[in-house]
Amino acid sequence: MLEKLDLTKKMGKEEYKEKMEHLEKSLGKLQRRCKELNIPVMIAFEGFGAAGKGLQIGKLIQALDPRGFRVYAVKSETEEEKLHPFLWRFWTKLPEKGRIAIYDTSWYTRVLKDRFDKKVKKPELADAYESILSFEDQLTEDGMVIIKLFLAIDKKEQKKRFDRLLASRDTAWRVTKGDLRRNEKFDKYQEMNEEMLARTDTEKAPWHIVEAVDRRFATVKIYSIVEEMLARQIEKVEGSLADDRAGRDEGPGTDAAETKELMESILGKVDLSLSCGREEYERELKVLQNRIRELHGELYRRRIPVVLGFEGWDAGGKGGAIKRLTAKMDPRGYVVHPTASPNAVERQYHYLWRFWKDMPKAGHITIFDRTWYGRVMVERIEGFCTKSEWRRAYREINDMERTLTREGVIVLKFWMQIDKDEQERRFRERQENPEKQWKITEEDWRNREKWDQYEVAVNEMLIRTSTANAPWIVVEGNDKYYARLKVLRTVVEAIEERIKTGGKRA
Amino acid sequence: MLEKLDLTKKMGKEEYKEKMEHLEKSLGKLQRRCKELNIPVMIAFEGFGAAGKGLQIGKLIQALDPRGFRVYAVKSETEEEKLHPFLWRFWTKLPEKGRIAIYDTSWYTRVLKDRFDKKVKKPELADAYESILSFEDQLTEDGMVIIKLFLAIDKKEQKKRFDRLLASRDTAWRVTKGDLRRNEKFDKYQEMNEEMLARTDTEKAPWHIVEAVDRRFATVKIYSIVEEMLARQIEKVEGSLADDRAGRDEGPGTDAAETKELMESILGKVDLSLSCGREEYERELKVLQNRIRELHGELYRRRIPVVLGFEGWDAGGKGGAIKRLTAKMDPRGYVVHPTASPNAVERQYHYLWRFWKDMPKAGHITIFDRTWYGRVMVERIEGFCTKSEWRRAYREINDMERTLTREGVIVLKFWMQIDKDEQERRFRERQENPEKQWKITEEDWRNREKWDQYEVAVNEMLIRTSTANAPWIVVEGNDKYYARLKVLRTVVEAIEERIKTGGKRA
The missing domain is CATH 3.40.50.300 (P-loop containing nucleotide triphosphate hydrolases)
Incomplete structure (x- = not known):
């Protein structure tokens, strides 16, 4: 899945500017419409270290009304979080209806970093996957839009980016030991990511792979995905509101x-x-x-x-x-x-x-x-x-x-x-x-x-x-x-x- | 202040039973009336280790509707709390209007344990006192009842209680190293407590000293204090509601x-x-x-x-x-x-x-x-x-x-x-x-x-x-x-x- 990606995809400055002008306006409008319709939205950024998650989140929120979203950086669990079931920290960070929550890494950490670091053992893994699937299922059933983005770069590109960050005192602290370990064992970690993508790519909360070597290409792709996902849900909600007005009858709760x-x-x-x-x-x-x-x-x-x-x-x-x-x-x-x-x-x-x-x-x-x-x-x-x-x-x-x-x-x-x-x-x-x-x-x-x-x-x-x-x-x-x-x-x-x-x- | 306490005060079983029967009913009623009048209540338990704070809280809540109160055990700050101003953890644990919050040790930890452990240095101490006073002032001005209880025992009694706890495997874990250090330097710690009582005994949020050697005596005294403080605020609120109905005129906000x-x-x-x-x-x-x-x-x-x-x-x-x-x-x-x-x-x-x-x-x-x-x-x-x-x-x-x-x-x-x-x-x-x-x-x-x-x-x-x-x-x-x-x-x-x-x- 990730193996066969074409990471050479690029976008020129002109094309980027032109597309972004439309996309920024469009996203602003869609956000306002989601607010009116009480649609909550979760956007999860996953992907390899140094793929540019922080930067892309920064780009994405440029188009959004700051009063309507919140960004969560998902790091190691706090004491308080460790004492609760792992999904508790995400249940307590859900967006309200009409708002957007953006996660820099997400509930998938459990089956990625935590698994890589052996904090999650084999028998717990199946449970974690099941919990994640039912979490997403419950939320989407309730009208949540869940947009899952996977930012992909390859091992060489990652190494290059880490080296660049490490070269300056001002940025070196951004590269952790864990990052370097995952680069060293890139193939193994990629395999875990592929398994994750395969097991959790559901109809209601599908994964979107973003080729992230070229930043302009990635930004436009992310904007387009978010645009499409929001538009789709808005259409659906508007449709069901129309049905409601037409007066659906669900029949009695239980038959005689x-x-x-x-x-x-x-x-x-x-x-x-x-x-x-x-x-x-x-x-x-x-x-x-x-x-x-x-x-x-x-x-x-x-x-x-x-x-x-x-x-x-x-x-x-x-x-x-x-x-x-x-x-x-x-x-x-x-x-x-x-x-x-x-x-x-x-x-x-x-x-x-x-x-x-x-x-x-x-x-x-x-x-x-x-x-x-x-x-x-x-x-x-x-x-x-x-x-x-x-x-x-x-x-x-x-x-x-x-x-x-x-x-x-x-x-x-x-x-x-x-x-x-x-x-x-x-x-x-x-x-x-x-x-x-x-x-x-x-x-x-x-x-x-x-x-x-x-x-x-x-x-x-x-x-x-x-x-x-x-x-x-x-x-x-x-x-x-x-x-x-x-x-x-x-x-x-x-x-x-x-x-x-x-x-x-x- | 604490030196001159008469810790020999006692109460017999009969007298206790009789008084408690009245007090329990009375407190239940007062709690319901506070709920109706939207009066929030904070009850802080301070005092020496093993003075019976946990036990007395347990006694107190027997009279209360469990749907209307919450107990907070104030331990060492969590990571999250350490990264915030020290009062943040108490602002986030305030009772809603009409509810009661009970604190097993409180915001005073800052000027007691933390000071004893040298986590709070001299120059910060004055700031801490000032912050505490303005915290209480703001809340009482807003209609909060703040009941501050200080449970006192002496050094010898404390040692006896620690020894008893330490003697059994089931209870030994309750005695911390900090407890023992504070018992060893009881006089010094008592002095800090006396300073605290003197500096923060205000008209709106006064301290109540409870002689806590005899448990029945202490329970009845605590109940009586809470009863009186609630009744006083209820009377005040009822009075001002009557004033409102009579139509007070505060005059224009600003003169010409x-x-x-x-x-x-x-x-x-x-x-x-x-x-x-x-x-x-x-x-x-x-x-x-x-x-x-x-x-x-x-x-x-x-x-x-x-x-x-x-x-x-x-x-x-x-x-x-x-x-x-x-x-x-x-x-x-x-x-x-x-x-x-x-x-x-x-x-x-x-x-x-x-x-x-x-x-x-x-x-x-x-x-x-x-x-x-x-x-x-x-x-x-x-x-x-x-x-x-x-x-x-x-x-x-x-x-x-x-x-x-x-x-x-x-x-x-x-x-x-x-x-x-x-x-x-x-x-x-x-x-x-x-x-x-x-x-x-x-x-x-x-x-x-x-x-x-x-x-x-x-x-x-x-x-x-x-x-x-x-x-x-x-x-x-x-x-x-x-x-x-x-x-x-x-x-x-x-x-x-x-x-x-x-x-x-x-």
């Missing part, structure tokens, strides 16, 4: 037969009569809380991150369970993230962005009080997303959780199950007790009216997203004591299991 | 005599006839841009951060100047931050928060296209803040800029000045040129009608906030060539000056 089957599946079989006496509860609670405190220290020392997600019916006991769970934990080692409707900033990103942002670093516990599963429950039922969006979400969520567990995160998801009568009893109790009135709102009563719809959605969610690595635990919740102990016990067992099997990875 | 004087002051004396021919412009532009590229590399190597703020009349030439300034800069080393009206999230914080967040790290350049000076211009004129708020802002802004420059940041602020006729000419040109139409809106014309009001505000701003360390540069902008060269030349000279005088500090 499916609905019946789903209602009788998981939740229907939960034994809500399970209970536990007060004395037993208090005794065991104490034991479990002490054990959790010990294990929390152990997690910290072993640098194991933990994600606990809580979902369930309103008044299902999420808050109470979280409170008992964290009662004796060191407050410096855990965070509870409540999940409300997305705010104005959060709405400018992929729906998983706000959760990715808050994923725990190694050794810490993050508890989500309501989670990313809102996508397939409230957003599905209230029509906040389209049918194809929530259908796609099962896979996206599974992908995200696999990305996490593969890198060593313990992921547990609790569904707090109660029946409809028990919910009513608890609602009334809240209303009558002045200390608890703030916990109950009109909206809770409104949601209750949609119980059956939720039941279908929850059953489908449990079926589609419970995996060995990131299981759903359905908690029989009519009896609060029983429910809380089950939650604590499950957490204890999962952590003990991980510690017993050693290692960081699932 | 002052207005006349201000209008004739700085802007009136700017020589807008200054200009520059095209040939000279192009020649000098090239020289300056190349020089900036060189200096940008030099800044990076010397780890000098730069903040450039651009303000000016609409169509005053900010965008054009920024474009020429950055044309040959390495895009990985600078960011342009456009400043629009604050979004929903930004409105949940102090108005300086969104700028602090984006301050450059060492070696990088941050360009703000419009700045924090919006507070004393558009917010003043449109009534988005009260008169006392924008009046106070001059000092707050000076404080912030001094905090930055003192830690080595180069700060330059440009005012792009044109006259009213020139603005009209440029507006019309934009309207007639299809390539530029997007640059002009109805709002631009509306703002133009308030020219005189702005002139008063701008003059006052220039007078009150131009300082030797962070000067305003008024740029004669009727001639674009002249203006751009002046901007670039000023930047070059400022960087050269800094490099010549060596060192990081101003």
Whole structure:
């Protein structure tokens, strides 16, 4: 692929000037149109050292309104980044809708430099590729334009450029030892790059090879690629807006037969009569809380991150369970993230962005009080997303959780199950007790009216997203004591299991 | 102060239980009321090692809704934090309005541990104290409750606790070498703490000493302090809401005599006839841009951060100047931050928060296209803040800029000045040129009608906030060539000056 490139391609000054005059104007216009249409854009610059990535980024942004883009230089991971799954640093650097992010080297570093430096071992490599593909897939599905540029020069040209940089005190510091090592073993490194190009050249996020020996030729080619990719997405979005105006009908979310089957599946079989006496509860609670405190220290020392997600019916006991769970934990080692409707900033990103942002670093516990599963429950039922969006979400969520567990995160998801009568009893109790009135709102009563719809959605969610690595635990919740102990016990067992099997990875 | 403490204070189990029952409920209620009233709260835990900060934080949060607080463990600075002014890490960890942030050790680390470890030298100490005081002052003025708790034990008790921790493999890792050093030199460290308490015990953010030998006594005391501080602020806010309803009149922003004087002051004396021919412009532009590229590399190597703020009349030439300034800069080393009206999230914080967040790290350049000076211009004129708020802002802004420059940041602020006729000419040109139409809106014309009001505000701003360390540069902008060269030349000279005088500090 890279072998057969014609690197002698050149462009004269006149032709360059003429083309650029058109391209610069065109790109400025396209950027403004992307902003109007809320299209986010990622431009990744990869390629060999000294191929001119920095210089070409500098050229590219000349045409752009500086208020609409941001350049990220991707260097070695910071401490903070090292303590997170490798894609975390890119999830936290996504462009908002309508903005452009430009990356000087990108998430591909993982399968290039890191692989070359043996920081990524063979078995992790396949995982890294899979994570990258699902990352790009999720984002493009959500309307992101991902433009991947590979700047190619050959070994000789690279050597020449390094020598020139090394000759001057002012530029020598730009050439790193790693650069020289990769030049020495150019063939080997090129092979890794070719493998990368082949494995990740997808329809939605294709690679564009740029012959980068002649700088003018490369600049014009880059501009043209960006122009084409933006224009294509703009056309697509304009088209779908027109469809929307014409009033597409996606049909009902779930068909009737499916609905019946789903209602009788998981939740229907939960034994809500399970209970536990007060004395037993208090005794065991104490034991479990002490054990959790010990294990929390152990997690910290072993640098194991933990994600606990809580979902369930309103008044299902999420808050109470979280409170008992964290009662004796060191407050410096855990965070509870409540999940409300997305705010104005959060709405400018992929729906998983706000959760990715808050994923725990190694050794810490993050508890989500309501989670990313809102996508397939409230957003599905209230029509906040389209049918194809929530259908796609099962896979996206599974992908995200696999990305996490593969890198060593313990992921547990609790569904707090109660029946409809028990919910009513608890609602009334809240209303009558002045200390608890703030916990109950009109909206809770409104949601209750949609119980059956939720039941279908929850059953489908449990079926589609419970995996060995990131299981759903359905908690029989009519009896609060029983429910809380089950939650604590499950957490204890999962952590003990991980510690017993050693290692960081699932 | 700490010498004379009665550390024998104790509380029995019964009394504790009784008091806590009331206090827990009370704190829960106060937290909800703070949320309703949008009151943000910071609780800083300081005190000697092993005094039980972690444990007491754990106790305190038992009473709080986990969805409304966040605990921060303040350890050694991360790489990223080291590259920023020391308060940056706390500005980025402020609680949103209505939320509580709890800090296990705080911004005081700078004048305690860091001082003890000689990471902070004598001359920097006074600066650090001043920065801390202005930080707290700014936040409390803005309605933040700052609760500062100092947990005291004596040397012997501390030694006993360390020994107990060291005796078990499960807890020994909690005792650091630093802990032991500070125990050995307890008297010296205590003296530093006493100095800190004396210098920073202010009316708005007072210190509360907590005798922490007896844990129950300490817990009840902490709860009581937090209860009182929250209740006091709630009362204050409720009172001022009532005043608002009664319709206070603050009177006009500026009186007539002052207005006349201000209008004739700085802007009136700017020589807008200054200009520059095209040939000279192009020649000098090239020289300056190349020089900036060189200096940008030099800044990076010397780890000098730069903040450039651009303000000016609409169509005053900010965008054009920024474009020429950055044309040959390495895009990985600078960011342009456009400043629009604050979004929903930004409105949940102090108005300086969104700028602090984006301050450059060492070696990088941050360009703000419009700045924090919006507070004393558009917010003043449109009534988005009260008169006392924008009046106070001059000092707050000076404080912030001094905090930055003192830690080595180069700060330059440009005012792009044109006259009213020139603005009209440029507006019309934009309207007639299809390539530029997007640059002009109805709002631009509306703002133009308030020219005189702005002139008063701008003059006052220039007078009150131009300082030797962070000067305003008024740029004669009727001639674009002249203006751009002046901007670039000023930047070059400022960087050269800094490099010549060596060192990081101003």
